[in-house]
Amino acid sequence: xxxxxxxxxxxxxxxxxxxxxxxxxxxxxxxxxxxxxxxxxxxxxxxxxxxxxxxxxxxxxxxxxxxxxxxxxxxxxxxxxxxxxxxxxxxxxxxxxxxxxxxxxxxxxxxxxxxxxxxxxxxxxxxxxxxxxxxxxxxxxxxxxxxxxxxxxxxxxxxxxxxxxxxxxxxxxxxxxxxxxxxxxxxxxxxxxxxxxxxxxxxxxxxxxxxxxxxxxxxxxxxxxxxxxxxxxxxxxxxxxxxxxxxxxxxxxxxxxxxxxxxxxxxxxxxxxxxxxxxxxxxxxxxxxxxxxxxxxxxxxxxxxxxxxxxxxxxxxxxxxxxxxxxxxxxxxxxxxxxxxxxxxxxxxxxxxxxxxxxxxxxx
Numbered sequence: 001x002x003x004x005x006x007x008x009x010x011x012x013x014x015x016x017x018x019x020x021x022x023x024x025x026x027x028x029x030x031x032x033x034x035x036x037x038x039x040x041x042x043x044x045x046x047x048x049x050x051x052x053x054x055x056x057x058x059x060x061x062x063x064x065x066x067x068x069x070x071x072x073x074x075x076x077x078x079x080x081x082x083x084x085x086x087x088x089x090x091x092x093x094x095x096x097x098x099x100x101x102x103x104x105x106x107x108x109x110x111x112x113x114x115x116x117x118x119x120x121x122x123x124x125x126x127x128x129x130x131x132x133x134x135x136x137x138x139x140x141x142x143x144x145x146x147x148x149x150x151x152x153x154x155x156x157x158x159x160x161x162x163x164x165x166x167x168x169x170x171x172x173x174x175x176x177x178x179x180x181x182x183x184x185x186x187x188x189x190x191x192x193x194x195x196x197x198x199x200x201x202x203x204x205x206x207x208x209x210x211x212x213x214x215x216x217x218x219x220x221x222x223x224x225x226x227x228x229x230x231x232x233x234x235x236x237x238x239x240x241x242x243x244x245x246x247x248x249x250x251x252x253x254x255x256x257x258x259x260x261x262x263x264x265x266x267x268x269x270x271x272x273x274x275x276x277x278x279x280x281x282x283x284x285x286x287x288x289x290x291x292x293x294x295x296x297x298x299x300x301x302x303x304x305x306x307x308x309x310x311x312x313x314x315x316x317x318x319x320x321x322x323x324x325x326x327x328x329x330x331x332x333x334x335x336x337x338x339x340x341x342x343x344x345x346x347x348x349x350x351x352x353x354x355x356x357x358x359x360x361x362x363x364x
Contacts, residue, residue, distance in 0.1 A: 024077075024078050024081050024082070025074050025075065025077075025078040028073070028074040028077045028078065029070060029071065029074040032070045032073060032074065033067070033070055036066055036067075036070065040059075040063065043059050053122075057115060057118045057119060057122060058115065060114070060118065061111050061114035061115040061118060062111055064110060064114070065106075065107035065108065065110045065111040065114070066107070068103045068104075068106055068107035068110070069103070069104060069107040071100075071103050072100040072101070072103035072104045072107065073100075075096055075097075075099060075100040075103070076097070076100050078096075079093050079096050079097065079100075098156070098157070101156055102153060102156070105149065105152055105153055105156070106149070109145055109146070109148075109149040112145050113141070113142055113145050116138075116141045116142075116145070117138045117141065117142070120138055120141070184237045185219070185220045185221065185235050185236040185237050186219050186220065186236070188235075188236035188237045188239070188240040189217060189218065189219055189220070189222075189236040191240055192217060192222075192236065192239070192240060197244060197246065197249075198214050198217070198222075198244060198246055198249075199214065199248075199249075200214050200215065200216065200217060201213065201214060201248070202214045202246050202247070202248040202249065203246075203247045203248050203317070203318050203319065204224065204244050204245060204246050204247065204248075205244070205245040205247070206224075206232075206234070206239075206242055206243075206244060207242050207243040207244070208242075210224065210226060210232050211226060211227065212224040212225050212226035212227065212231075212232060213225045215231070217236075218236075219236075220235065220236065221233050221234060221235050221236060222234050222236060222239050227319075247317070247318035248317070248318070252316060252317040252318075253290060253314060253315070253316060253317070254314070254315060254317070254318055254321065255312050255313070255314055256312070256313040256314065256315050256321040256324050256325055257310050257311070257312055257313075258310065258311045258312075258313060258325055258328055258329065259300075259308065259309075259310050260308070260309060260311070260332075260343065261303055261305075261306030261307060261308045261309070261343065261344065262306060262307055262309070262336075262341055262342065262343060262344075263306065263307075263341075263342040263343070263344045264305075264306070264307060264344075265342075266307065266341055266342065268299065268307065270339070270341070271309070271341055272297045272299075272309075274335060274336070274339050274341065275297050275309070275311055275332065276295060276296075276297055277335075278328065278331050278332045278335050279295045279297075279311055279313060279328060279332075280295060281331070282313070282324070282327050282328045282331055283295060283313060283314060283324075286323070286324060286327050288315055288316045288317075288320035288323060288324060289313070289314065289315065289316075289324055290314035290315070290316065293313070293314035295311065295312055295313060295314070296311075296312055297309055297310070297311050297312075298310050298312075304346065305344045305345070305346050306343070306344050311328070311332075313325070313328060
């Protein structure tokens with residue numbers, strides 16, 4: 001204590017008492033701020049805007065809040081130092097501590113806001129379905145953080161927040177009743193983003209028959225771009241209750257069945273062998289075919305004028321199946337002509353020898 005007393009006496013002889021606190025505050029502030037500058041220069045790679053791993057997000061999110069935290073630490077250190085030799089300082093210690101606490105709370109809130117928003121950006125960068133709703137979620141999180149921060153600040157200032165919370169509850173209930181359809185769409189959108197039955201870029205078919213690519217999952221509606229280049233806008237609540245076929249889930253590849261028929265006089269073993277050769281060749285040479293797919297042929301039944309069979313092909317995605325089927329039909333038609341395999345026309349036989357037919361012909 002004698003050392004501290006000597007330092008205090010020396011300071012009071014060189015500097016006026018009223019100036020010791022501000023000077024000490026500036027010294028501590030500059031010292032810690034320089035340490036922060038050197039630290040972030042060392043962590044420059046982690047602080048790069050394109051770095052979205054967890055450590056990089058934490059370092060970037062803490063950069064600005066640390067400045068406020070430095071001010072808070074400097075204030076607390078100044079109060080502690082001044083109290084050692086100035087007994088009159090107790091009159092304003094409470095106010096300074098409250099200001100330091102406010103700086104700390106604001107720093108924590110800013111860090112939470114930055115960390116949450118960059119976390120959403122990280123998830124979106126990995127191809128999530130949140131891509132079209134990232135702005136909405138970031139705004140929603142910021143609003144929640146601001147409300148929580150204001151309530152914490154008011155509590156620490158000695159202001160009762162119970163009436164405010166009660167008012168917010170009643171107001172929220174009234175707003176919820178007035179905006180029930182909108183909120184239904186909003187929470188349906190949140191449900192789809194969490195459950196992920198569809199994602200942006202998926203090709204889907206609705207139970208009403210529309211087909212198209214998912215362009216955007218918004219807070220109120222989902223936009224589906226159809227093949228004719230028009231857009232169907234579906235409310236999220238209706239989409240969440242609909243039966244949806246997702247042709248891109250669990251993967252984009254899909255089977256392409258092709259039905260045909262051959263003449264009754266055909267050698268079915270020969271037909272199967274030729275058909276498989278053509279199918280495998282098309283899948284290997286076509287740019288949207290799956291070369292390693294183990295294609296197969298199944299005979300499905302006897303028709304009026306043909307024996308029917310189905311050939312199973314494989315395309316990279318739904319939209320490519322039209323081109324795969326077209327290329328296969330052209331190649332198969334040409335090969336059947338070379339092999340003498342007949343695809344019969346529909347035939348209808350008229351039996352004139354049935355009972356009573358001769359009498360009818362005589363009468364005519």
